[in-house]
Amino acid sequence: MANTLPIDIVAGELARLRATNPLVHLLTNEVVQEITANVLLAVGASPAMIVAEEEAAVFAAISGALLINVGTLYPARLAAMKLAVAAANQAGVPWTLDPVAVGVLDYRTQACREFIAARPAAIRGNASEILALAGFAGSGRGVDTTAGSDAAVSAAEQLALSTGAIVAVTGETDFITDGTTTWATPWGHPLMTRVVGTGCALSALVAAFTAQAPNRLNAVAAACAVAGLCGERAAGSSRGPGSFKADFIDALYLISPEKLRGQDA
Amino acid sequence: MANTLPIDIVAGELARLRATNPLVHLLTNEVVQEITANVLLAVGASPAMIVAEEEAAVFAAISGALLINVGTLYPARLAAMKLAVAAANQAGVPWTLDPVAVGVLDYRTQACREFIAARPAAIRGNASEILALAGFAGSGRGVDTTAGSDAAVSAAEQLALSTGAIVAVTGETDFITDGTTTWATPWGHPLMTRVVGTGCALSALVAAFTAQAPNRLNAVAAACAVAGLCGERAAGSSRGPGSFKADFIDALYLISPEKLRGQDA
Amino acid sequence: MANTLPIDIVAGELARLRATNPLVHLLTNEVVQEITANVLLAVGASPAMIVAEEEAAVFAAISGALLINVGTLYPARLAAMKLAVAAANQAGVPWTLDPVAVGVLDYRTQACREFIAARPAAIRGNASEILALAGFAGSGRGVDTTAGSDAAVSAAEQLALSTGAIVAVTGETDFITDGTTTWATPWGHPLMTRVVGTGCALSALVAAFTAQAPNRLNAVAAACAVAGLCGERAAGSSRGPGSFKADFIDALYLISPEKLRGQDA
Numbered sequence: 040m041a042n043t044l045p046i047d048i049v050a051g052e053l054a055r056l057r058a059t060n061p062l063v064h065l066l067t068n069e070v071v072q073e074i075t076a077n078v079l080l081a082v083g084a085s086p087a088m089i090v091a092e093e094e095a096a097v098f099a100a101i102s103g104a105l106l107i108n109v110g111t112l113y114p115a116r117l118a119a120m121k122l123a124v125a126a127a128n129q130a131g132v133p134w135t136l137d138p139v140a141v142g143v144l145d146y147r148t149q150a151c152r153e154f155i156a157a158r159p160a161a162i163r164g165n166a167s168e169i170l171a172l173a174g175f176a177g178s179g180r181g182v183d184t185t186a187g188s189d190a191a192v193s194a195a196e197q198l199a200l201s202t203g204a205i206v207a208v209t210g211e212t213d214f215i216t217d218g219t220t221t222w223a224t225p226w227g228h229p230l231m232t233r234v235v236g237t238g239c240a241l242s243a244l245v246a247a248f249t250a251q252a253p254n255r256l257n258a259v260a261a262a263c264a265v266a267g268l269c270g271e272r273a274a275g276s277s278r279g280p281g282s283f284k285a286d287f288i289d290a291l292y293l294i295s296p297e298k299l300r301g302q303d304a
Numbered sequence: 305m306a307n308t309l310p311i312d313i314v315a316g317e318l319a320r321l322r323a324t325n326p327l328v329h330l331l332t333n334e335v336v337q338e339i340t341a342n343v344l345l346a347v348g349a350s351p352a353m354i355v356a357e358e359e360a361a362v363f364a365a366i367s368g369a370l371l372i373n374v375g376t377l378y379p380a381r382l383a384a385m386k387l388a389v390a391a392a393n394q395a396g397v398p399w400t401l402d403p404v405a406v407g408v409l410d411y412r413t414q415a416c417r418e419f420i421a422a423r424p425a426a427i428r429g430n431a432s433e434i435l436a437l438a439g440f441a442g443s444g445r446g447v448d449t450t451a452g453s454d455a456a457v458s459a460a461e462q463l464a465l466s467t468g469a470i471v472a473v474t475g476e477t478d479f480i481t482d483g484t485t486t487w488a489t490p491w492g493h494p495l496m497t498r499v500v501g502t503g504c505a506l507s508a509l510v511a512a513f514t515a516q517a518p519n520r521l522n523a524v525a526a527a528c529a530v531a532g533l534c535g536e537r538a539a540g541s542s543r544g545p546g547s548f549k550a551d552f553i554d555a556l557y558l559i560s561p562e563k564l565r566g567q568d569a
Numbered sequence: 570m571a572n573t574l575p576i577d578i579v580a581g582e583l584a585r586l587r588a589t590n591p592l593v594h595l596l597t598n599e600v601v602q603e604i605t606a607n608v609l610l611a612v613g614a615s616p617a618m619i620v621a622e623e624e625a626a627v628f629a630a631i632s633g634a635l636l637i638n639v640g641t642l643y644p645a646r647l648a649a650m651k652l653a654v655a656a657a658n659q660a661g662v663p664w665t666l667d668p669v670a671v672g673v674l675d676y677r678t679q680a681c682r683e684f685i686a687a688r689p690a691a692i693r694g695n696a697s698e699i700l701a702l703a704g705f706a707g708s709g710r711g712v713d714t715t716a717g718s719d720a721a722v723s724a725a726e727q728l729a730l731s732t733g734a735i736v737a738v739t740g741e742t743d744f745i746t747d748g749t750t751t752w753a754t755p756w757g758h759p760l761m762t763r764v765v766g767t768g769c770a771l772s773a774l775v776a777a778f779t780a781q782a783p784n785r786l787n788a789v790a791a792a793c794a795v796a797g798l799c800g801e802r803a804a805g806s807s808r809g810p811g812s813f814k815a816d817f818i819d820a821l822y823l824i825s826p827e828k829l830r831g832q833d834a
Binding site: 070144232 | 551
């Protein structure tokens, strides 16, 4: 069903990101802020965590992209997120939603319901999260949280159609869809699941790639591909999750459009 | 006085942890959240930081274990902790207290006094912290914060008897006691004190090992042993605290019941 | 104009820091707390993040030095910072200001205006930040945020004279001034800008070196030199920003007065 994303598209999107070095406003969870910033710096974007209600709106409006991650949501941070989203929408800044654990806890589920209604440019989640979101996004069908990735791809496509967002459902293979066209990115390594923040940092990469993207579907898919390819390289050179983390960030720094085009992917 | 924990017990407890992959709810300090999560992921547990008052109680009740660490306490976080502890107690979820710097600052000292009264399953602290706790836990003797580790072991035993908790007092040698039986775990390396969060992450390991533990004393002692053994291995392969941190997390991933049983410890 | 800081001064200041192992109270931003603590532990200081309004004043008064970093400012943290600064001033504890992104966002700019009036012992910022501070510190001249480092050095000198602080303006070459004498520290590597928190951690090093410093200008300059020299070493041994971070912290641990005096700097 889904075709594998051509490496040429990954190379082109990475070249575009490096040329523009976008400023990315990150309202993410407490646990992963350092790795998220380091992933963006390594790949060639400029991260900024501006978290106060007093500053979030002004900064979102002057950023190239915005990330909203609800992993450690609490009232003050949620208020800053809502102000940032409103300002981003007003200014035409694309924003990405990472709906961590949506559907498991009511407080964040309600918050995600409101975020979905505010029309994110992209949504990045695992199968359970995308299934939960699709269940209340007006997609018109029930969802089964025990369903496999096939069900999640279908939910992702319906979520994309009903919200207008590019939806990435990530796992062993990632699927990225606008509801009509769906790319698969088969790269990655299980060791990524043993390092906190690799998924959250991928959502930040998605946000970075959406900045001024002429083709948002390709941009989001390229972000998933870059993370997966660098994860494979890091897994090949590391002994465990501690060395993997350093090697993964090195790989994001060392990957290049030229090397991608020259490889037998 | 205290016997050294047999390696067979460490191996058995590690095998049990790996088989159950417990979900551990972490309400810990701001500084160490990433290393704490990575230590648990490496060893084979599933960490989750759910920090809001709106979510902490619900999540604590569905977790396998809970950690309370008062390192960067402030009112909103303290409120979430109290809700989580109450819910854990209600649901029979064991929770561990890390009383960082108790006795030094009144605000956290008062909080720890209340936490002790709520009957934690385990307490992990250094000598000064355990001495301070024992001083107000009804153990009936004064404590001398300048006392050495012998005095701390005695305080730990009395604290265990008066609270019902397993108490681990950690340092060059760790002592783990239920007030009657006391294990010593002599492993570790001074470089561990040059990396922020190794002590806090050990408390998270203690919490993880208490999940569904048939023998809570052995579980807590095994957590201390695993951290110390992995610290020794990392010290042997690293050049300083930067590389030590990665090597320590790799060691937690690579350690196994089989290798433990085969070693001449 | 500015002379290069002699390596003998760096060696002497590092020996003094290692001999005193100062306790440094850090009120810094959310993103960089772990690397900041690890940098101080590696070099030989004792970091402590005590962040609550209930505890910040008491702890600042018993610390050897205090750092205020406004990177992720919000009302509760700002309140704790003001209490800590007042207590530090009362107790004669030197405090360092890192005015992250001052001039870009009104909320933190107003906070920095108040902090400057409270007379920090040291200020560490990049050219834009120092130019912004000088613009409202009564230095009597306009500032051009697009100006190069020459203009920033002049602004730093005027800021030092008008506030009484040692001012470090850092970049490819760092300049450290009391308004009359200005040292240059030419060491460092561009890879440092690809790792989040190297600048913030440098400000923490500056704070650590100011503790009980007989010559505050030399102390601040030595902090900049140590960071730059260790950055060069880490760049020589690493493949990208991931391995650089570990190697940088190792270098801070391995650097010594003896090796500094023996090197051909």
